[in-house]
Amino acid sequence: MATNPEQACFEAGIKFGTLYHQFAGTPVSPDSAGSLETAIAESIxxxxxxxxxxxDILEAELAAELADSPAEYTELTGRFMEVEVVVEHEGCRVTAAMAMEDGYPLMRLVSVDD
Amino acid sequence: MATNPEQACFEAGIKFGTLYHQFAGTPVSPDSAGSLETAIAESIxxxxxxxxxxxDILEAELAAELADSPAEYTELTGRFMEVEVVVEHEGCRVTAAMAMEDGYPLMRLVSVDD
Amino acid sequence: MATNPEQACFEAGIKFGTLYHQFAGTPVSPDSAGSLETAIAESIxxxxxxxxxxxDILEAELAAELADSPAEYTELTGRFMEVEVVVEHEGCRVTAAMAMEDGYPLMRLVSVDD
Amino acid sequence: MATNPEQACFEAGIKFGTLYHQFAGTPVSPDSAGSLETAIAESIxxxxxxxxxxxDILEAELAAELADSPAEYTELTGRFMEVEVVVEHEGCRVTAAMAMEDGYPLMRLVSVDD
Incomplete structure (x- = not known):
């Protein structure tokens, strides 16, 4: 009943929800950002x-946050990452992205190519 | 560029990925299942x-798991819950569900009503 | 080799790490704070x-955060909760607490009674 | 009031609870196990x-699990990893480990050296 593009968009949404809520809260610093980027991508x-x-974990944003803090790490949250996910479901290709907008990590569809 | 039903399906996918990966791993027992069901639903x-x-946290499945174990609780995972989510995006209503299929917690679109 | 109070303190630490990293990132609003408090406590x-x-999810802090935001919910993080955990390990009772200190959710031992 | 070794054991417990509940549920396969091991270690x-x-993510255990499954990945859980953490708190060195015991991922103190 759902169309193939609708299924593909549903799958793209699952990947974003998974990525964000599995990894938000992870202790992260500029030095450990690289290994976390790789692990998140390969996991999803x-x-x-x-x-x-x-x-892309935004190391400059992390460094700015830590400059004001006595700690040497913080928790991963939407402010510190930009993500692009490409899903392909039976020939339909969906690209979706996450970036901050008005202080909220907005997840949105970029393109749906059937 | 994405249609309204595609947007609605994307949003439904986000809810499922969030729900599963935020709460999988939570310590749960038959006694604490009820409060966890309520909190998950209200959170999402x-x-x-x-x-x-x-x-619906499957208390009979939990009890069966614990009968074979020295522990009095286990970790929440797909085997122990069934979920239904309804999303409405600009008049398009999407229902999606998660239940076990072949040992994998399958998330699927149930209906898309534009 | 470890003493009984050391074991009890180790157990108390596990509870805090679990609580924080299982539930940080959960979508929360003043309306859903109550069910989440109960579920977190019963789970741990x-x-x-x-x-x-x-x-204790700090509803006033949540409300203040949301007053500045277009969203109606935020993610649970250390700024929005205070926690006390009591562990008893073979007669040794340990109380530990988490609250914000210098912008960091500090987890600390309050008392160790052997 | 808590002794230095008690503080060190509390800190070791926090690391284990964090590690387990931040990363349990992560999608993992034999191919992505290596990057996840590195990211978990650097994060904690x-x-x-x-x-x-x-x-140590147990790739042989993962492979055995997947041999019986239609899926090509599973969720990270205690059955699939062994962990050692070393904490040093003001000269007190604590080593703690996690491995499966009776089907439960047991976290335990290995040594406390003051």
């Missing part, structure tokens, strides 16, 4: 229909 | 476009 | 040697 | 007083 790419995941 | 209902969430 | 009380858990 | 090493973390 395991999921069905997931073609590729690109995670 | 906070998300944008989320109309309702129903979580 | 399942763990071995855990006598009691008290969770 | 950010925490205060944490000297070193060693994570």
């Amino acid at each position: 790419e395991n999921q069905p229909f997931c073609e590729s995941v690109t995670v | 209902e906070n998300q944008p476009f989320c109309e309702s969430v129903t979580v | 009380e399942n763990q071995p040697f855990c006598e009691s858990v008290t969770v | 090493e950010n925490q205060p007083f944490c000297e070193s973390v060693t994570v």
Whole structure:
């Protein structure tokens, strides 16, 4: 009953919810950002229909946060990452992205190519 | 560029990924299942476009698992819950569900009503 | 080799790490704070040697955060909760607490009674 | 009031609870196990007083699980990892470990050297 593009968009949404809520809260510093980016991408790419995941942890944002803090690390949250996910479901390719908008980590569809 | 039903399906997917990966791993027993069901549902209902969430933690499955174990609790995972989520996005109503299929917690679209 | 009070303190630490990293990131609003407090407490009380858990989600802090935001919910993090955990391990009673200090959710031992 | 070794044991417990409940549920396959091991270790090493973390994701156990499954990945849980954490708190060195025992991921103190 759902169309193939609708299924593909549903799958893309699952990847974003998973990525964000599995990894939000992870202790992160500029030095450990690189290994976390790789692990997040490879982890989510395991999921069905997931073609590729690109995670950019914003080291400059992390460094700015830590400059005002006595701690040397913080918790990963939407402010510190930008993500792109590509899903392919039976020939329909969906690209979705997450970035901050008005202080909220907005997840949105970028393109749906059937 | 994405249609309204595609947006609604994307939103439904986000809710499922969030729900599963936020709460999987939570210590749970038959006695604490009820409060966890309520908290999961109310938490996810906070998300944008989320109309309702129903979580059924399968207490009989939990009890069966614990009968074979020295422990009095286990970790929440897909085997122990069934979930239904209803999203409404600009008049398009999407119902999605999660239940076990072949040992994997399958999330699927049940209906898309534009 | 470890003393009984050391074991009890180790157990108390496990409860705090679990509580924080299981539930940080959960979507929360003033309306859903109550059910989440209950679920967190009952969930962690399942763990071995855990006598009691008290969770106070700071609804005034939540409301203040949301007053500045277009969203109607936020993510649970240390700024929005205070926690007390009591562990009893073979007659040794340990109380530990978490509250914000210098912008960091500090977890500390309050008392160790052997 | 708590002794230095008690503080060190409390800190070691926090690391274990964090590690387990932050990363349990992560999608993992034999191919992505390596990057996840590195990210978990580097993430937890950010925490205060944490000297070193060693994570071994048991690829043979993963492969055996997946041989019986239609899926190509599973969720990280205690059955699939062994962990050692070393904490140093004001000269007191605590080593703690996690491995399966009777089907439960047991976290235990290995040594406390003041």
